[in-house]
Amino acid sequence: MSGSIGAVLRSTGLVTINRAIEARANRPRAKIWSGSIAVGHEKRVNAYIPIRNARQMREMIEAAKLYERQTLAERRTATPRVRNGAIGQAGIQIIEFLARVIDYGTGALFPSLHTITEGTGLSKNCVVQALARLKAARILDWFRRYEPVPDAEAAGAGPRVKQATNAYRFLFPAFLAKIFTARRQRGRAADSTPACEQYRQIEAARELDRMMDQLPLWELPREQRDKRELAAVLQSLGQAIETRERESSSSEENPRRYL
Template sequence: MLDGAAAERCPTPVRRQSRLKGRCEGVFWRRTDRQEVRRITLAARRYELVTRQPGARSGALGFVALEVLEYLANLVDYKTGRLDPAIETLMSRLRRSRDAIVRALKALRTHGFLDWLRRYVPTGNEGRGPQVQQTSNAYRLSLPARALRLLGRFGQPSPLPDDFDATQQRRTAGYDAYRASLSPVELVAETIEDPALRAVLTRLGQGVERESGRRTESQSKFLFYRD
């Protein structure tokens, strides 16, 4: 919630229940993955069909809400859950009016597919004038239980095949054998992603290979002369 001191200094107060950007998202956003996001969008489409009355053009969500949800699903950061596009971004990308976007967001929130936190940021004004201003919301996708039931077996993780463990073991053994066959230089090129570190280790590996080659050659000459 916006603190009282900030509200008093701000002649154009931000909306109620707004939180300071950068201080509230840690406990709101959560990590997700492609499968979970896909379940949410699929459940929303089925929910829309189930709630559409005979003769009606749309169901409880509406086609604009489905468009918004699909766009948010493509935008969310799986690792952090970060999702905070501005209303103007949604309007521009989906070519919809502000009213249509706002109604769609409210429908998604009402039916449990979306939640958000209002946020504000400091303006940087040192004298008179607004000290804070509204910024984009922090959004979070969710899957309501009543929509999850509509997915049936699609809402459950796919079972692993019977030979999954044996297949994984064969793949691991094959990869280990492949790595064991590599020279030091080839192993560096295969496993090190950082270019600078890879270059340093490659030079070291090449030096080791040259030294090893010289020793092998010396030993071969020694054995030849002894014979």
């Protein structure tokens, strides 16, 4: 038999296979989703969007509720028994919960799935489906993250990493802003009188009533005089009835005895 044993192994490919197996055994086992970012490096992909103020968040939530009602009404024209619109009531609950736990200054938002289920009272399956609807509507987005496993938990050679909680962010889509603006304009059109003018009219009416109460009876207009006279008659009648009932009650408590 000519040739060395090594040449034979190389010709059959066994050496290459053995080296591949050893390299795979020594490679760190990183069971994480592809595209995940390392914890602490969220700024590199703009994972968080700071919130300007609480008003911006309230307007977005209100617009999301209007959007849900509109899409629900549209769906019920075809399917009367449908119960949810484009994002569903579960989606509204998740938005409201995330709005309570987000860091407004940095936009940091990374609750676990368990935290969301506990905070909303929804099941895990319901939360997963609602998050998918919110992402499809471009209201919410998220990035997967990973973090290193502590040395005490790592087993074997090489570094270890594990999947961390997702980093969520609100997108504030333009169509929600349009819905909220249209609703606000309709509200102003329905009530064209400014609030300050309404307040002034109410105060003027109250001042007129106080002034009319101070005028003597003969200076009042006929309508106001009749109202005051009727009020005086009713008050006198009420006092007479109250006195009569009080006397009747007293006589029943102390009946007169005859011998």
